Amino acid sequence: MSNQLKRTAISISLFGETSVGKTCIVGVFIGLDFQEEHLSTIGIEKNNTIIDLETGERIKLKLWDTAGQERFHCVSLNSLKNSQASVIVFDLTNKESFDRVIDWLKQIREYSLKLPIGLFGNKSDLQGRKVTQEEINALCEKEDLVYFETSAKNNKGIKEGFIKVATMAYQVFGKDENKKGEQLKNNDNNNKNKKKKSFC
Secondary structure (H helix, E strand, C coil): CCCCEEEEEEEEEEECCCCCCHHHHHHHHCCCCCCCCCCCCCCEEEEEEEEECCCCCEEEEEEEEECCCHHHHHHHHHHHHHCCEEEEEEECCCHHHHHCHHHHHHHHHHHCCCCCEEEEEECCCCCCCCCCHHHHHHHHHHHCCEEEECECCCCECHHHHHHHHHHHHHHHHCCCHHHHHHHHHCCCCCCCCCCCCCCC
């Protein structure tokens, strides 16, 4: 891996219903101890770390941890303005959180069709799984998602997942910060006059 830090900063926004474990995933990834209980995220919280991509580049990774409660969805989706990729998290023991993935996908893609999207099935350490692998595989194939089964408690699958999604974003948007901004603003190449959508 290269030891030289690139100027590029890749930002990833995390989405998903409340209590699926987004904050725990981010905390464990940046080196904090896992906590069984914590306060729900209100609005958006940003965390930074340094990672080595699959391609060898060392970059700054910015993680936007967003609120899952419906009343904060508008604020959460606004984090896409600063992101080059997204991760949707669901709870493997909560079928409803998986069913809501498609709604998050629709809203993310209304903003940009270019953003790489990862799917994390969290809480794999728990018994009582409610989502089958067949259901996950079908969704990922249909929606072109990269999937990682994760456990914040056991620190499983998280590092690999973020590195993969960040690498995908780097390959889409490259090293040039200005170029990344231009690509995001022009995510619908076939409709130059399309008005920018608002989530509020």
